[in-house]
Amino acid sequence: QVQLVESGGGLVQAGGSLRLSCAASGSIFSINRMDWYRQAPGKQRELVAAITSGGSTNYADSVKGRFTISRDNAKKMVYLQMNSLKPEDTAVYYCAVDIREQWFPEAPNNRYWGQGTQVTVSS
Numbered sequence: 859q860v861q862l863v864e865s866g867g868g869l870v871q872a873g874g875s876l877r878l879s880c881a882a883s884g885s886i887f888s889i890n891r892m893d894w895y896r897q898a899p900g901k902q903r904e905l906v907a908a909i910t911s912g913g914s915t916n917y918a919d920s921v922k923g924r925f926t927i928s929r930d931n932a933k934k935m936v937y938l939q940m941n942s943l944k945p946e947d948t949a950v951y952y953c954a955v956d957i958r959e960q961w962f963p964e965a966p967n968n969r970y971w972g973q974g975t976q977v978t979v980s981s
Contacts, residue, residue, distance in 0.1 A: 867975030
């Protein structure tokens with residue numbers, strides 16, 4: 859069984875910073891792509907940032923230059939450093955991780971989701 863636990867959300871003023879963390883645990887052979895999504899009230903969930911196992915990153919246009927995704931493979935963690943926060947960044951943030959649980963080459967990657975952490979940016 860694999861679990862993802864997020865932390866680091868909270869209330870911050872516009873222009874402030876927060877750092878989100880997501881820790882994976884359980885039956886894990888390897889971790890591949892790690893993503894951060896967010897969902898604001900009344901809106902669809904959107905991809906905010908992604909990082910591959912090789913360290914390549916991708917960002918939504920709305921957060922480029924302000925957010926940084928990183929990972930620590932030894933600790934099985936992914937982070938999202940959020941700077942220059944804006945009220946429109948207010949949302950529930952979710953980590954999503956592709957995990958291979960078994961050692962044999964044909965073993966599939968399964969996508970797991972965290973429970974979400976609330977980020978609220980006041981103006």
